[in-house]
Amino acid sequence: MPTLLIKNAVLNGEPVNIFCENGLISAIDTGDHPADETLDANGMIAFPPLINAHTHSSMTLFRGNGDDLPLMEWLTQRVWPYERSISRDEIYWGAKLAIVEMIRSGTVFFNDMYWDFHAVAEAVEEMGVRASLASVMIDFTDDASARQRQFDRIEREYEQLNRYSDRVTFALGPHAKYTVSEESFRWAADFCKRYNVILHTHLSETEKEVKDCIAEHGCTQVEYFHRIGVLETRFVAAHCVWLNDRDIALLGEHGVVCAHNPTSNMKLAVNGVYPYKKLRDSGAITAIATDGAGSNNNLDLFEEMKIAALLQKFDKDDTTELNANEVLDMATDNPSSFFGLGGRKLEVGRQADLILLNPYLPEMNPPHDLASHLVYSANGSVVDSVICDGRVLMKHREIEGMDEIIANANEAARNMFARVDDA
Numbered sequence: 001m002p003t004l005l006i007k008n009a010v011l012n013g014e015p016v017n018i019f020c021e022n023g024l025i026s027a028i029d030t031g032d033h034p035a036d037e038t039l040d041a042n043g044m045i046a047f048p049p050l051i052n053a054h055t056h057s058s059m060t061l062f063r064g065n066g067d068d069l070p071l072m073e074w075l076t077q078r079v080w081p082y083e084r085s086i087s088r089d090e091i092y093w094g095a096k097l098a099i100v101e102m103i104r105s106g107t108v109f110f111n112d113m114y115w116d117f118h119a120v121a122e123a124v125e126e127m128g129v130r131a132s133l134a135s136v137m138i139d140f141t142d143d144a145s146a147r148q149r150q151f152d153r154i155e156r157e158y159e160q161l162n163r164y165s166d167r168v169t170f171a172l173g174p175h176a177k178y179t180v181s182e183e184s185f186r187w188a189a190d191f192c193k194r195y196n197v198i199l200h201t202h203l204s205e206t207e208k209e210v211k212d213c214i215a216e217h218g219c220t221q222v223e224y225f226h227r228i229g230v231l232e233t234r235f236v237a238a239h240c241v242w243l244n245d246r247d248i249a250l251l252g253e254h255g256v257v258c259a260h261n262p263t264s265n266m267k268l269a270v271n272g273v274y275p276y277k278k279l280r281d282s283g284a285i286t287a288i289a290t291d292g293a294g295s296n297n298n299l300d301l302f303e304e305m306k307i308a309a310l311l312q313k314f315d316k317d318d319t320t321e322l323n324a325n326e327v328l329d330m331a332t333d334n335p336s337s338f339f340g341l342g343g344r345k346l347e348v349g350r351q352a353d354l355i356l357l358n359p360y361l362p363e364m365n366p367p368h369d370l371a372s373h374l375v376y377s378a379n380g381s382v383v384d385s386v387i388c389d390g391r392v393l394m395k396h397r398e399i400e401g402m403d404e405i406i407a408n409a410n411e412a413a414r415n416m417f418a419r420v421d422d423a
């Protein structure tokens, strides 16, 4: 693996050179280390990359198609009919478009849930980022033999993980309580415990799904998952909006990672607010996330951080709720060890993943408080360069092959919509 020297960066206010070898940061000092590649940071601020804890990468293809519709109308008329026939190639180009967008806004790890594990894994490999990719399960219309075929497909995908580098990790993604049977959820929990892999699902996003669960099982979704063994897995639960105090205590007891998607929650009018403080105090881990581009509509975590902070302040009628440093932790420190990543501190021995932030832009000045600027003033365009695993993925805003990726993703979207619309 080639070595990389990042010269003239600024870390904690001090000028430094950062030397990367074998995928790790091996020196942070003012020394001149001979390296295969040198990146002149030109006074840019070195910062850890951001972590996107819940997205559906290839849904970039659905961006801006079906906004402002009622939730069920959007899903049943603008998403599901097209997803039924989406091809592997279309998923691949959608994922590449998502990854380019994430790199440009400082994200090099995402926790994904989308069809065709291998199509997204190839995109991750080629783009040089990291991801936890969920093999998706949906079985609400399946009979027993279709269910068994799905279990077999997942076992096979898990066995094929060795095709990829360690930047790709395997997760299991039973989609949600309302699309996956109890039998399959129990199978998923067993599978995840057997192989120690992450179980990633949607949880308590809308009031209706929680009420439906109570009507069917006499308990909330969290209690239902507790009963059938899901909380004992390495569990990432996306949304977590409609929770009672007992649910919050259970999520805390089990150290669940709760992926908070404030933009998507507001855009889809879920009519509730993520109970951040109660979840934090219970011991649950809050991680920030964009959700898919169909319901966001971008993948910029800087924007997401600002919206998260504003939503808590507005909801609690209290300006002191969710300060800038806590929001930055949601995108860095909080979920880092769960996903096997470095946290908010850049130090020797950590994975050579980092971003360079441009301090010369108007929105970054006067330089009173970096955390405040990153959450309240900046957006993803302050990211100048991106390094992952000791490789430069974006150099001074340039990503190799970006125009071709955009063109191919546009064609994939055109084909996907035309196939159904013209049928």
Ligand SMILES: [Zn+2]
Residues within 6 Å of the ligand: 054, 055, 056, 202, 238, 291, 292
């Ligand atoms: Zn989602």
